[in-house]
Amino acid sequence: MLKHIAESAQLASFELMQASTIEKNNALKAIKNHILSNKEIILSANSLDMNAGKTNGLTESLLDRLLLTSQRLDLICEDLETVIKLDDPVGSEFDGKQLENGLFLKKRTVPLGVIGVIYEARPNVTIDIASLTLKTGNACILRGGKETLNSNITLVKIIKQALKSVGFNENCVQLIEDPDRNLVLELLKMDKYIDMIIPRGGQKLQNICIENSTIPVITGGIGICHLFVDNNANIDKALDVIENAKVQRPSVCNALDTLLIHKKIAKDFIPKLVARLTQNDVFIKGCHQSIDVDNRIAPIDIDGYDTEWLSLTLGIKVVEDVNEAILHIRAHSTSHSDGILTQNISNADLFVMAVNSAAVYVNASTRFSDGSQFGLGAEVAVSTQKLHARGPMGLEALTTYKWIGQGDNLIRN
Numbered sequence: 001m002l003k004h005i006a007e008s009a010q011l012a013s014f015e016l017m018q019a020s021t022i023e024k025n026n027a028l029k030a031i032k033n034h035i036l037s038n039k040e041i042i043l044s045a046n047s048l049d050m051n052a053g054k055t056n057g058l059t060e061s062l063l064d065r066l067l068l069t070s071q072r073l074d075l076i077c078e079d080l081e082t083v084i085k086l087d088d089p090v091g092s093e094f095d096g097k098q099l100e101n102g103l104f105l106k107k108r109t110v111p112l113g114v115i116g117v118i119y120e121a122r123p124n125v126t127i128d129i130a131s132l133t134l135k136t137g138n139a140c141i142l143r144g145g146k147e148t149l150n151s152n153i154t155l156v157k158i159i160k161q162a163l164k165s166v167g168f169n170e171n172c173v174q175l176i177e178d179p180d181r182n183l184v185l186e187l188l189k190m191d192k193y194i195d196m197i198i199p200r201g202g203q204k205l206q207n208i209c210i211e212n213s214t215i216p217v218i219t220g221g222i223g224i225c226h227l228f229v230d231n232n233a234n235i236d237k238a239l240d241v242i243e244n245a246k247v248q249r250p251s252v253c254n255a256l257d258t259l260l261i262h263k264k265i266a267k268d269f270i271p272k273l274v275a276r277l278t279q280n281d282v283f284i285k286g287c288h289q290s291i292d293v294d295n296r297i298a299p300i301d302i303d304g305y306d307t308e309w310l311s312l313t314l315g316i317k318v319v320e321d322v323n324e325a326i327l328h329i330r331a332h333s334t335s336h337s338d339g340i341l342t343q344n345i346s347n348a349d350l351f352v353m354a355v356n357s358a359a360v361y362v363n364a365s366t367r368f369s370d371g372s373q374f375g376l377g378a379e380v381a382v383s384t385q386k387l388h389a390r391g392p393m394g395l396e397a398l399t400t401y402k403w404i405g406q407g408d409n410l411i412r413n
């Protein structure tokens with residue numbers, strides 16, 4: 001079954017790599033229209049997943065990730081429209097040069113081929129991945145979280161109908177419908193057909209992919225995200241940023257996990273922080289220095305600074321200065337998103353240079369690490385590794401290039 005999916009995806013990718021931008025945009029428009037005209041069918045499939053999720057005791061934040069509404073489908077279609085409007089990176093040529101031996105050399109941006117993505121139980125991600133891979137001329141094999149199977153089956157069926165309606169090969173987008181995790185292991189060995197694997201998910205998933213994949217892996221890993229409040233930060237504005245980073249959507253990978261506070265402002269800042277965050281039901285755990293300032297803070301465990309909370313819990317720590325903040329982040333960050341809140345330009349510059357995460361922020365929320373927010377239309381994942389893509393992966397991250405050498409029946413001496 002899986003071999004058939006992979007083989008047919010590769011065949012579809014050979015067709016898709018020859019599609020023009022206009023043809024690919026037409027396919028995306030068809031998907032958008034099919035989603036809008038099949039809203040009820042999609043929502044009723046989603047309600048099956050939601051009901052099963054509630055029966056199986058999924059947390060509120062997991063249910064929120066799973067939920068589709070008419071409004072969320074409209075937002076998904078807005079993202080599709082953005083992807084349609086973005087420039088197609090495929091086919092652009094660069095670095096052209098005439099060599100002394102007469103060969104004219106250039107590079108051309110091309111699709112990767114077939115991209116396999118293993119991802120969490122969020123049905124909007126199914127559309128994000130399908131739209132970005134199609135626009136870049138790649139076929140995709142999707143393996144979403146088991147809790148969202150009904151939604152994904154329906155969405156992929158609708159995508160296939162849309163593709164067929166514009167004469168595209170429906171195997172450009174395929175879903176692994178069997179939730180058996182052994183199939184993930186099998187998928188990781190299909191290097192004959194699949195060019196890139198992107199695991200979006202927790203550490204166990206990442207480890208399984210790194211240890212078992214014979215296909216190049218781009219990690220969309222966990223986000224233990226930090227903010228450091230410097231001694232000369234604008235306190236009121238810093239509180240706004242911290243509240244946004246922690247509270248707006250606590251279950252996502254780019255939400256704030258650990259707040260580092262300069263010791264010079266700890267006494268004044270911490271009570272304000274606790275007042276602001278407890279209004280939002282945030283549970284704060286901290287080091288003994290922070291508890292000495294405000295006894296509403298609970299003690300943090302030894303592994304607290306290595307925890308991605310994915311909830312309304314926040315770890316805090318008082319640090320000497322920006323240098324200790326950088327050292328703490330180096331020791332505990334997962335290279336996702338980290339930031340500094342400061343009005344001191346040299347500290348901001350130092351932080352940006354020394355913190356080696358995919359996205360580093362100055363006076364901004366870590367929540368911006370998102371393809372849509374970055375103007376990429378959507379993201380296939382937020383890469384937490386260094387090669388070849390970093391941070392929210394949009395269209396360019398799904399391409400590679402080939403050298404094209406042109407001569408006049410030229411031979412090498």
Ligand SMILES: NC(=O)C1=CN([C@@H]2O[C@H](COP(=O)(O)OP(=O)(O)OC[C@H]3O[C@@H](n4cnc5c(N)ncnc54)[C@H](OP(=O)(O)O)[C@@H]3O)[C@@H](O)[C@H]2O)C=CC1
Nearest residue numbers: 119120144145146181184201202220221222223253381382
């Ligand atoms: N950087 C990024 O792009 C993103 C990172 N994340 C991170 O993901 C985590 C939360 O997502 P969550 O849904 O809990 O992630 P999980 O890792 O639990 O699940 C993600 C996907 O991986 C599969 N999976 C998990 N373990 C295995 C295994 N042992 N063998 C085969 N397949 C497996 C799941 O399948 P199954 O259905 O069987 O559970 C699911 O499809 C957070 O840490 C978050 O930061 C989330 C989204 C984006």
Ligand SMILES: N[C@@H](CCC(=O)OP(=O)(O)O)C(=O)O
Nearest residue numbers: 120251252253254369370371
């Ligand atoms: N795109 C996201 C961030 C990545 C993501 O999907 O995270 P998650 O909710 O952990 O699956 C957002 O900020 O909306």
